[in-house]
Amino acid sequence: MKEEIHIRIREEELYKRIAELAEEINRDYAETGVRLLCILGGSVFFTCELAKHLTIPVTMDFMRVSSYGDSVDSSGSITLEQEPHMSVENHHILIVEDIVDSGRTLAFLANGLKKKNPKSVKVCTMLDKPDRRVTPVEIDYTGFVIEDYFVVGFGLDYAQKYRNLPYIGELELKD
Ligand code: IMP
């Protein structure tokens, strides 16, 4: 199968929108500071770019869950592979995700974190694909809403490839 990538969101657009999201987060957490919880590995690029624009007190932690194998469709079952390193209790947690698709991963993460007595849990996602939602989830900050196509780049992968692309592209699989 041949893989072709068509640019959907350019680097400049991403940077501009992420800076806007950071402004909102700066305002909302001005009094309290925030702990960014980067969901590995897809949201690494997004988390870094977002964090660079935050002027409030910030700590950063990382979690890993897996839901996708090497295909473009969610397996439906989610495994927790890496817990946050720091305590969640009594902190304002902001989950930073690359994309919300079915919503299963986010629901799993948010439910798990809420049981650890945080002061608050909110969600910031770079991309939202609402057409594919299976589990309803609340999102507090959204970069871009996209239609139902498979994206790669800026951290997002297809079979672990293309994470390094500086833009968001649509992946087309051709025979
Ligand atoms: P969900 O549990 O179906 O919402 O899927 C969430 C996870 O699946 C995301 O954090 C991504 O890692 C992955 N994912 C969903 N859609 C895409 C896509 O279009 N490209 C790459 N990864 C995706």
Ligand code: MG
């Ligand atoms: Mg992800």
